Amino acid sequence: MYHFKNDYAEGAHPDILQQLLITNLQQQPGYGEDDYSLAAKNIIREKTGNPNAAIYFVTGGTQTNLLVISALLRQHEAVISAQSGHIFVHETGAIEAQGHRVITVTTDNGKLNVAGIEKVLQTYSLRPHMVKPRMVYISNATEIGTIYTKREFEELSAYCRAQHLYLFMDGARMGHALTAENNDLTLADIARLADVFYIGGTKNGALLGEAIVFNSPDLAPEFDYILKQKGALLAKGRILGIQFLELFKNDLYFDLARHANRMAMKIAAAVKACGYTFLTESTTNQIFPILPKALIKKLSEKYLFFEWQEIDEARSALRLITSWATEEAVVDEFIRDLKEGLPMNK
Amino acid sequence: MYHFKNDYAEGAHPDILQQLLITNLQQQPGYGEDDYSLAAKNIIREKTGNPNAAIYFVTGGTQTNLLVISALLRQHEAVISAQSGHIFVHETGAIEAQGHRVITVTTDNGKLNVAGIEKVLQTYSLRPHMVKPRMVYISNATEIGTIYTKREFEELSAYCRAQHLYLFMDGARMGHALTAENNDLTLADIARLADVFYIGGTKNGALLGEAIVFNSPDLAPEFDYILKQKGALLAKGRILGIQFLELFKNDLYFDLARHANRMAMKIAAAVKACGYTFLTESTTNQIFPILPKALIKKLSEKYLFFEWQEIDEARSALRLITSWATEEAVVDEFIRDLKEGLPMNK
């Protein structure tokens, strides 16, 4: 059985493990004050073109989201998210557990736009009987594989600034977004247009780790306390620093994401060639082909994937995820199996 | 400069890194459902003699403490700790941030006893105007290097059960406690006498990781939700499972702790031989020698350590910590430097 279920089925990219080995017995200060973490932060500051960015490494996406959101919001403030947003769907109420409502906007493509946010502000206007929307949370790539264009992101950013809304980008799959064929955003754009974002390591080749980037250090001047208080400050912070250093010093991060995207697009092209359609217009490493149920059953004998949604009696949409570690040979085999499933080939 | 400042200055024991390498490309389910985690849990169940224990792996001690305490306490309940307890001193109010008071008892030796807890129960009796004490938190080894005897621990356990108090042992340095020369407790004793405890990996050779052990699975039947909600559930749970499997399959865990203790005791013997005394009666890997300030200054040119407390104008107590990675050659050098500091040798 081969995994197309997620992008964290393997360990880390071998170069990362190699660095852990090489540095292993170097004594270092704890709690993120090690040389590797400092160097990794400097490289990320360079790549984002923002020498003042305040950067913190933590272990996972849900942790990141609850830390950032609770650090920036006051108790009566709320965050706006697409209804498909990770904080609303798959984080076990982590944001509410920090005391904040997640206000949702229904979207088809997983992306928020100004109109949707505007409507929320209108609905939530009866002060003080309603929470105060104060942050916009977006994911790039989204949870359904789509990405924000530069124009879309600029519009959001301008609107958020005008409305005093923080703009926070969840970058669990930022590598995949920035290396998508139709992408026109850069890390520097994101640093310029968002208030805070994170760069996901776990889903792009690290053992674990996400890099939180506050574009202005004024945004969370005491974030270190919050990290510690919520159990997110590793004694051996080095293991996060070493990984991000390795990922960014030679753009390995983007190479890995590009591979994942290429594998997904290769499958997508085959799906299309077979005449099947998709649930979403993904250009990243998650695709949602709509296939006949009989074919799905057949594929599920060799491959692991998530049956996302039933379309009708005969068809369902799958979620297939590729990663830095996806073997092209398996992808080719999958494509062969897909084609064999075509009626004419049976 | 050589680190005696903490027991997490290096990476992981090489055998652990080796296992990460060997298993790296094996595809595995996420979120702790991987084969390694399951195997590691089984070995720990065996070692504790409790086939029903519910075990969870997380990334650090503060995270563990806030998860366990918030999972077991209702909102109006409080935890009792020694004033020197880690949850009171060094966790940035993590327990209060979960809504619970930490009630402290002043002790000389870092250990709680029945008399101290009894007094708390008397003080906190004016229902409903006071929180309800509901848990006793102890550390073994304690934050000042001492350990609980079997008898002490049995007394605590019997009292807690009679008073409906949960007994939770923080085992960040449990390896060091159980391998101390004066120890008479076993892992099985702890499993029998505590309600919940954790086995620290971070401070004993792992890259990161603590194993939470609920001795009865009824205690936290939905702990998985809480792990996820608080950002403690790693997508690649395998990296914790692999490490604990390696630490426990051949008792590496205890060998590493024994080494750390031996290094500390070697220094302690030298300190004693020099005629100096100690602030606490430690038999584990943290010792607190009281030394002349001039000598401290001299030692601080070559070694990193924490100046714990001023004793008088001429002397201070240091905290020296050894670890699985402490090199015996450096310990010997430190002892030489210590002896050279003696007046007669100057």
Place this chain on the structure above:
Amino acid sequence: MYHFKNDYAEGAHPDILQQLLITNLQQQPGYGEDDYSLAAKNIIREKTGNPNAAIYFVTGGTQTNLLVISALLRQHEAVISAQSGHIFVHETGAIEAQGHRVITVTTDNGKLNVAGIEKVLQTYSLRPHMVKPRMVYISNATEIGTIYTKREFEELSAYCRAQHLYLFMDGARMGHALTAENNDLTLADIARLADVFYIGGTKNGALLGEAIVFNSPDLAPEFDYILKQKGALLAKGRILGIQFLELFKNDLYFDLARHANRMAMKIAAAVKACGYTFLTESTTNQIFPILPKALIKKLSEKYLFFEWQEIDEARSALRLITSWATEEAVVDEFIRDLKEGLPMNK
């Protein structure tokens, strides 16, 4: 200007003030242990036919909701509400501030049914990545004036028990529900079918005060601690006890609600007679007539009310609320003004 904006524009029913005067200098224990509170609880236990009910008096509806919900739910559990539910719309995220998600179900009539809840359970099934639905919150009368029939409520209750969901009825306007012309529920039915409910005083003639009724005392055995911890335990608990005693000893509570309903229904009949329609099928003291904007403008010169929702370019729905204190003469005048607004009368 006359208020049809809410049912709390005046002070208290004169009989209640009279009792406050009569009892004023009687010394009594504090914190709800006074004779009046004890007597009031006994009467409520009688009226509900449940001698074991655990009853607590607090000062307002939002306070009640946050106390009850946070007392019954564990941290990873959530409450299901209609999208129009007070806890979702008008309590400034009070439930989320206690750490819990409010899961909403869209309904036309403000009422939850089994199908809606069932769908929530299906959606929230991916343990542990989603919160666990654990309580159903309903309002009777609802926020749009409708009421639950006995049959509807029995179905909900049976389903909730089968699914281990707590059933909590918000009775801010319970008096109005139970005295509506189409009502077939009794206080005893509610005590039998819900796990917990509250009887609203603030909106039915008290200065302030709501009575929380746990039908089983096992549900919140330490609720007194929680009341105190959240600032809801009045030193002079007597002022709540005296009011509920007066409201229930001779069924004043129901008389007041009946008056409010009668005033609303009188207006509703006139609205209907004029040929206008309603946004909701209310039989209680909140009605939502759809009127021409010109007429609304005219009425707004003499009466205060809430413009609830625009229907089209020419019409809007109002919310008119009557209360125990609404003067029939004013209602008659309002009706006259309404009729004068008819095209033929202009």
Place this chain on the structure above:
Amino acid sequence: MYHFKNDYAEGAHPDILQQLLITNLQQQPGYGEDDYSLAAKNIIREKTGNPNAAIYFVTGGTQTNLLVISALLRQHEAVISAQSGHIFVHETGAIEAQGHRVITVTTDNGKLNVAGIEKVLQTYSLRPHMVKPRMVYISNATEIGTIYTKREFEELSAYCRAQHLYLFMDGARMGHALTAENNDLTLADIARLADVFYIGGTKNGALLGEAIVFNSPDLAPEFDYILKQKGALLAKGRILGIQFLELFKNDLYFDLARHANRMAMKIAAAVKACGYTFLTESTTNQIFPILPKALIKKLSEKYLFFEWQEIDEARSALRLITSWATEEAVVDEFIRDLKEGLPMNK
């Protein structure tokens, strides 16, 4: 049996009830926007000499403390209190339930001073492993009847400003403090020197109610949301406004407190005349005489009071509390009974 157990055994001062009656049927906006509340705020602004003060009325002391403290502190910040402070002793962990540690300082007289706070700042300096002290909480009068002098309060205020610590005065018994014979503080001093304080109504003649005064409106610009979110915003806010208006429009507030103090001092003088001593140097309405246990037993047959603390085998300290409602005739009788208890009189 006559109550010396607390100062909330009766209802409200008759003038207050009278005002509730007079105003009862006046229609008013809800949620504190009524004319009475606005007028009461204006009078308090006048009395404090601060036209910009932001004032909110709530129902009780614990509620006030948790609202103010949680509104001003960020999640990693803590409040410093005397160990005898109400927030530490008698509020069921309300502050911790909001996520904040209460750091205590041991004092003999219930008062904090600069030296005590300074020591806390030194202890809590290991960023980010410890919470950040950010507020100083004091009570005036204190929980043991003592009061702050102007000089003491000025020193505290200067120190807090220099150290960026909010200074919050709990005035549950502020009337008693400001009318004590040895008082030299004014309401205007407090408005000038504290950041926020509250004026207690419940313990000085109101049915219920406390007035929170932010000396600078910038301190909590969105406090209205927080009031609502935590269930503290009364629909009929008028009942708080009416009471504070009555209490302050003719200084009734101070007259009531003066009476309570005079009753206590009358008893205290008799205690002294009998040759007994006191546990604390109270000049307000709570006194703590140390009496022979036999005498206490005798007194307890006619009077209710709290046995505060055993002094030795023969003696205990009582807490006797007088109030605006304490009858002088009963005080005289108590004094007679006290004198009859003298050995020579037996």
